[in-house]
């Protein structure tokens with residue numbers, strides 16, 4: 001199927017569940033992104049800063065760019081002027097740098113806390129306790145130019161649906177706990193970014209609000 005056909009099929013599925021589709025275009029050309037754009041997609045995700053910046057410069061300015069991959073503090077300034085949402089915040093230090101660069105750009109940058117849910121030790125993310133400790137800290141309370149709008153997780157790379165269900169359920173449960181404890185009055189804390197090409201259907205069943213889909217739209221990498 002074409003990129004356009006893939007986009008409209010997945011978009012329909014996402015819209016039916018009230019879930020936002022982030023088209024992950026990493027390693028794909030500007031032309032391929034444009035094909036998705038022309039099929040109506042406006043929201044794209046990248047996992048590398050350099051590639052994200054280049055595509056942002058080249059492509060239509062009404063695209064919403066999301067960073068889904070690991071972010072190094074020294075690269076925050078490159079995306080701070082325009083990034084829509086950073087899905088991959090995994091330390092207070094990184095959050096402090098995002099806050100500093102957001103202030104320089106006179107804006108507030110939306111961020112998700114990346115939570116470690118996988119049964120593998122290769123993935124980035126905060127443990128549940130670390131996320132709570134971060135949100136409780138005095139340093140966090142001082143950050144006025146970032147806004148935490150939810151959580152993100154990457155499940156284990158497995159075909160075992162039961163394990164995937166459990167991991168997504170855990171993330172949803174943590175989200176609810178954080179909402180209750182830290183964000184009860186903040187309507188903006190509402191996102192659970194979970195689900196990729198191989199597991200987005202299960203993620204939607206478990207309460208995802210944003211799916212990050214790459215290869216099912218653009219083909220293999």
Ligand SMILES: *Cc1c(COP(=O)(O)O)cnc(C)c1O
Nearest residue numbers: 024047068196197212213214215
């Ligand atoms: C690459 C990537 C995706 C998309 O993966 P696909 O399996 O191609 O859908 C989603 N989230 C993150 C963090 C990624 O790096």
